[in-house]
Amino acid sequence: MIAIVNVCLREGRGGSPTAVVDDAAPATLTDAERSRVPVRCGTSHAVFVTRRHPQSAPGVSTPHESRAATAPSTVDLRFFTAGGELPACGHGTIAAMAFLARQRGSTEHEFRLCVSARTFAGRAVLDGDTIHAAFDPGSVALREPASAEIDPVVAALGVGPDLLAPGACVASLGRARMLIPVATPAVVAALVPEFDxxxxxxxxxxxxxxxxxxxxxxxxxxxxxxFAPSIGVPEDIANANSTACLAAHLADRGVTDLRVDMGDALGSPATITASTRRCPTGLKILVGGAATFTGTR
Structure with a gap:
């Protein structure tokens, strides 16, 4: 059974449909079969969830006992699109936490999430039929792109030089992507890229x-x-990891809290939240969104 979770809702509607598979027997599917799951389900992404450790027994104290109704669970996550496996997926991570929290049933949940040999923290809170989830995506590497990189990307987007804003960068969180600022929200809405x-x-x-x-x-x-045609997703309804990259990019400019609206061009409004703060080990990012279940396949 495959659960469909709408992730990064905006005011309770829209969001990015994401397939979640309870991968209790990971050897039963090949990676090629995993890549066919989002196609079969009509979603851009699928996340495969494997529980590494059982939940703690009732009465066992944990460092988070005062905030979470059950002990943190450790789970492995793998992400696939039609184009193959991804090293990370932000809205897939939110979908997985929503799926696990709904199964456990109590109000507050904390998780240790294992993705591509990295383990990080996530938290989910149930509020009726809605689950609010957030996680620490890890450190973001930022660099200034060369004009030889920017020019062909901008040309394919169809953005004139007068509509660009300063501050383009290449941000890496699992994989590199280019962040391109433009003058106004109307410019974003009007984009018609040449995907090839x-x-x-x-x-x-x-x-x-x-x-x-x-x-x-x-x-x-x-x-x-x-826009991510290189991984088989011409346009993403919601992209939490890229939003985390943007939060890291804007942190030095004094912007510490973001609410990013996406998905309108695809008829499915989505909102992702991201916040940053400085700590002794560097920049701490928290990215998240609201989710709800829409059915099974």
Whole structure:
């Protein structure tokens, strides 16, 4: 059975449908079969969830006992699109936590999430039929792109030089993607990329795609679109990891809280939240969104 979870809802509606598979017997599916799951389910991504350790027995104290109704669970996550496996997927991580929290039933849940040999923390809270989940995506590597990288990507997007804003960068969180600022939300909404050209440009520079965004308002509101033809997703309804990359990019400019609206061009409004704070070990990022179940396949 495959659960379908709508992730990163905006005011209770829309979101990105994501297939979640309880992968209790991981040897039963080949990776090629896993890549067919999102196609079969009509979703852009699928996440495969494997519980590494059983839940703690009742009465066993944990460091999080005062905040979570049950002890943290350790789970392995793998992510697939039609184009193959991904090293990380933000909205897939949120979908997995929503799936696990709903199964456990109590209100608050904490998780140790294992993705591509990295273990990090996540938390989910049930509020009626909605699950609010957030996680620490890890450190983001940022660099300034060369003009030879920017020019073909911008040309494929169809953005004129007068509509670009300064501050493009290449951000890596699992895989590299280009963050491209434009003048206004209307410019973001009007984009009509040439996907073959965009894929060729992204493949040439080792990018999974490009994330186009408008400048944040004084309240931290951003409009964005994520194009990722290189991984078989022409446009993503919601992209939490790229939003985490944007949060890291804007942190030095004093922007510490973001609410990023995506998905409108695809008829499925989505919102992702991200916050940053400085700590002794570096920049701490928290990214998340709301989710709900829509059925099974």
């Amino acid at each position: 050209r965009l894929r060729a440009a992204c493949d040439r520079f080792g990018l999974l795609g490009c994330y186009v965004y408008s400048a944040p308002t004084s309240a931290g509101r951003v409009t964005a679109r994520m």
